[in-house]
Amino acid sequence: MDAAQYKCPNCNAELKFDPATQKLSCDYCLSAFTIDQIKEIYAQQETALPKEEQQAQDDFAEHTNLYHCTSCGADIMADDQQTATFCYYCHNPVILSGKLTGDFKPSKIIGFKITREEALNKFRKWVSKRWFIPPDFNTDEQLEKMTGLYVPFWVADCDIMADYEAIGKKIRSWTTGNYHYTETKEYRVVRKVRVTSLGIPADGESKIEDLLMESIEPFDYSELKDFSMSYFSGFFADKYDVDKAAVFPRIKDRATKASQGVIRKSVGNYSSLSVKRENYDIQKTDLQYMMLPVWFMTYRYGGKVYEFALNGQTGKLAGTPPLNKKKLRLVCAAIGLAITVIGYFFGGRI
Amino acid sequence: MMRRVISLAAAVLLSLMLLPVLSLDAAASDNYSQGWSGDASQSMIEDDYGLFSQDQQTLDDLNKKVQETAEKLEMNIYIFLAGPDYRYQTDSATVIFSDDSYDSIFGEDTDGVFYYLDISGKSPACDHISTSGRAVLWYQDSIDAIFSRLDAYLPASGSTVYPDDIAQALEVYLGLLESCQDTSGGLSYYHDESSGKYFYYKGGEFYVSKSRPPAMDLIYAVSSVVAGLVVALIIYFVVKRKYRFKSSTDASVYVSRERTRYFQKEDTFLREHTSRTRIESSSGGSRGGGGGGHSFSGGHGGGSHHR
Numbered sequence: 001m002d003a004a005q006y007k008c009p010n011c012n013a014e015l016k017f018d019p020a021t022q023k024l025s026c027d028y029c030l031s032a033f034t035i036d037q038i039k040e041i042y043a044q045q046e047t048a049l050p051k052e053e054q055q056a057q058d059d060f061a062e063h064t065n066l067y068h069c070t071s072c073g074a075d076i077m078a079d080d081q082q083t084a085t086f087c088y089y090c091h092n093p094v095i096l097s098g099k100l101t102g103d104f105k106p107s108k109i110i111g112f113k114i115t116r117e118e119a120l121n122k123f124r125k126w127v128s129k130r131w132f133i134p135p136d137f138n139t140d141e142q143l144e145k146m147t148g149l150y151v152p153f154w155v156a157d158c159d160i161m162a163d164y165e166a167i168g169k170k171i172r173s174w175t176t177g178n179y180h181y182t183e184t185k186e187y188r189v190v191r192k193v194r195v196t197s198l199g200i201p202a203d204g205e206s207k208i209e210d211l212l213m214e215s216i217e218p219f220d221y222s223e224l225k226d227f228s229m230s231y232f233s234g235f236f237a238d239k240y241d242v243d244k245a246a247v248f249p250r251i252k253d254r255a256t257k258a259s260q261g262v263i264r265k266s267v268g269n270y271s272s273l274s275v276k277r278e279n280y281d282i283q284k285t286d287l288q289y290m291m292l293p294v295w296f297m298t299y300r301y302g303g304k305v306y307e308f309a310l311n312g313q314t315g316k317l318a319g320t321p322p323l324n325k326k327k328l329r330l331v332c333a334a335i336g337l338a339i340t341v342i343g344y345f346f347g348g349r350i
Numbered sequence: 351m352m353r354r355v356i357s358l359a360a361a362v363l364l365s366l367m368l369l370p371v372l373s374l375d376a377a378a379s380d381n382y383s384q385g386w387s388g389d390a391s392q393s394m395i396e397d398d399y400g401l402f403s404q405d406q407q408t409l410d411d412l413n414k415k416v417q418e419t420a421e422k423l424e425m426n427i428y429i430f431l432a433g434p435d436y437r438y439q440t441d442s443a444t445v446i447f448s449d450d451s452y453d454s455i456f457g458e459d460t461d462g463v464f465y466y467l468d469i470s471g472k473s474p475a476c477d478h479i480s481t482s483g484r485a486v487l488w489y490q491d492s493i494d495a496i497f498s499r500l501d502a503y504l505p506a507s508g509s510t511v512y513p514d515d516i517a518q519a520l521e522v523y524l525g526l527l528e529s530c531q532d533t534s535g536g537l538s539y540y541h542d543e544s545s546g547k548y549f550y551y552k553g554g555e556f557y558v559s560k561s562r563p564p565a566m567d568l569i570y571a572v573s574s575v576v577a578g579l580v581v582a583l584i585i586y587f588v589v590k591r592k593y594r595f596k597s598s599t600d601a602s603v604y605v606s607r608e609r610t611r612y613f614q615k616e617d618t619f620l621r622e623h624t625s626r627t628r629i630e631s632s633s634g635g636s637r638g639g640g641g642g643g644h645s646f647s648g649g650h651g652g653g654s655h656h657r
Contacts, residue, residue: 168617180628182624182625184623188616191614191615198604212595218599257600258605320593328590332585336581
């Protein structure tokens, strides 16, 4: 059997045949399947697609236009009722490049709750606290570039088995008479726990900074809806260019950190901990492809692109404010000179 | 906003460029130096002790030498031989007495020295040389050396005072005033904290002024520039840091408390040990003191010496 023909049901990475275990194993999520198991899973998937879902995929493919930015390479999706004219990322004109296949249809979506006006107000408030931004950063022309964008996300439910052992010390000190006492108690601390994380998102767009998208989390998944083309009306959507397998390391890393947090919290009452063993094994990953609402804007300054994102559901904003170094240098120089003059004239007299 | 910042920076820069001019004018307008009147007749020895009451000739000879030295050095010289009335005077009162006596005899900020020779019987005896005007800079580095040399001729505290010893000591003192006079000037300066006056040379002219001397000006200019630079750099880096990207969301918000299951959660006690250290005790004390007030506002230098 040619193992390269099969992909991991958990993370979509290629499965490789391991002669030692006689199983198909995944290098990304460390899952392992017998050949019979993988055949059974594939057979189920082929028959599992209901007629309605097949119809939805066909509708998506038929009514979604794909636009390509020849400048930065971004692929933008829009429904066939509207025309994308510029790229949300670099603001250069985009061209219609064709239709999409149904594979890019997301299963779930959260609709925009924050209006454009609310998003602009939050952005203006955020900018007003910063003195050293470039003068054209807050202009109407710049704010026009704020785009309502459905960003493709891979959202994962993960089970991680954490195995932890450490020597914990509890130290207590007190003073009696002329002596200072220090009591040290040592404990063997063992934790074996299965940590379940639900809905860890990772964006499937390589162009947008991963940290930026992580900073506007979390989204409220209780408002998730089945995907419908009607959500695209008035907004644009991004076509994913990072697949399941590629986002898996990020998901695994975040799930591991979440598990470490659980362990740290459960051993928090020790003065010090000397770790003897600490293993985190990902046992199960369920990935779902969905579209999440983001108000997005870029700003080019000093040869660098600054990205801003605002959670279209909760209004949480993140981004790196551009720093007008010339203005800052002038202000610092003025303050420095003022201190020099005050120090010179009044030094020793105050 | 940018225009305002540029205007402010330009104004501050202009002010900085005008610093030397402004400080020169300020110093010129408040020069209190009165120099030397050219009259040596008031330079003398005041024998409050009455040591030479039986030997007026010796006192006259000494007074003549005092006036000759005063004319030669172009400054006032006054020597006060403190009698028993000053036996219980404090050291600080001696300093004030010397400074004020000089000012009342010769005037404030004139060039001269006042030597308070303590033969009152006080133990330990406290001699003091009060300098005024140029004499402040001439003798500021040699006061201690003068006292050390005079120790060889002056009686120890509580011992008998002989007129010949004192006369010899005073002659040596007048000689030391000549030999120790340092007229090189340069960048050296003296600051009298009680009057707030500075004594220094600037452009070859002697100043007694409340404006800072050039050497101190240079120190203040350099330290002000350094302070301004440090503050500007701190502000620059703090602001720059604030314009960095803030940290992302902690993934622990996605952990399901309900579905997280512990298979083993043990804290097994292994051992216990207790150590003790002795606390070192320490003790302390306090000191206090006081002082008097000047009747005059003339600036003075000088020093005191116990025998």
